[in-house]
Amino acid sequence: MSQLRVLIISAIIAILAFAALSSSYVIKRDIADIRKQNAKDAQALQDKFETFTEDTECEPDQIACIKGDFAKCATVATEDGKLVNKYQIQKCNTGLTCFALPLVTKPGTSLVCTTKEDRDARFDQAQKNLKR
Template identity: 45%
Template sequence: MKFFLSIVVYALAILATTAVCADPPFTCQNGRDAVALQKSFAKIDFTKPCPTLNQIACDGDSTAKCTPGADGNNVWSIQPCAATLKCFALPLVNKAGTSVTCDTQADRDDRVNRALATCPKKKKRSMRMRKI
């Protein structure tokens, strides 16, 4: 009887740990969104008016926020990151979405790689030889 109870307690502990450690369903998408958002920054011309008030983007080693300009057009307000940091789009961990902030390249890579590691693996096609 003690052995049986030990097995039950052990099994419940494993199930509880598995449920707690499972990745949230949004983790993979957050990683993909962060990569896509980072790529989209390359297309922005920060010398031209910005389209969306309060939009935040990266301009190299600086963050850029869309603010109202004196002439009525929205303009990018550029804020440099600290000397050892760069601006990155990062996947959020606790909810769906991304953030734009100054961070180290190593931390950015770690966060994005951990998020993308939760994505379902694509099934490999079997390579069959065709007879000619």
């Protein structure tokens, strides 16, 4: 009876170990795919921002990078008192530029003021699925 118990416990441990290794591989593949897709999405967003100005149509609280600076949409009054949604520019610190960057561990992008070198390194990391 004790040999049967040891055999059953050994089989359970082997199954759990295999399951853990398999799920680890799947998670790594999923994250690699997510990072690559995030890089594509961030580049598409950055390309879209190239056409934006302060007067580009927007919804309140939307954010964008406009001409290298961070921008947030807000409702403002025009000179004639009409309310319109317009991007409000917030300058990045000296030496920094606003970029759309890929997130690392979950789907999505973020907008940050950073250096071009940092932006390029993050894209390279995402596209090659490198750890940072």
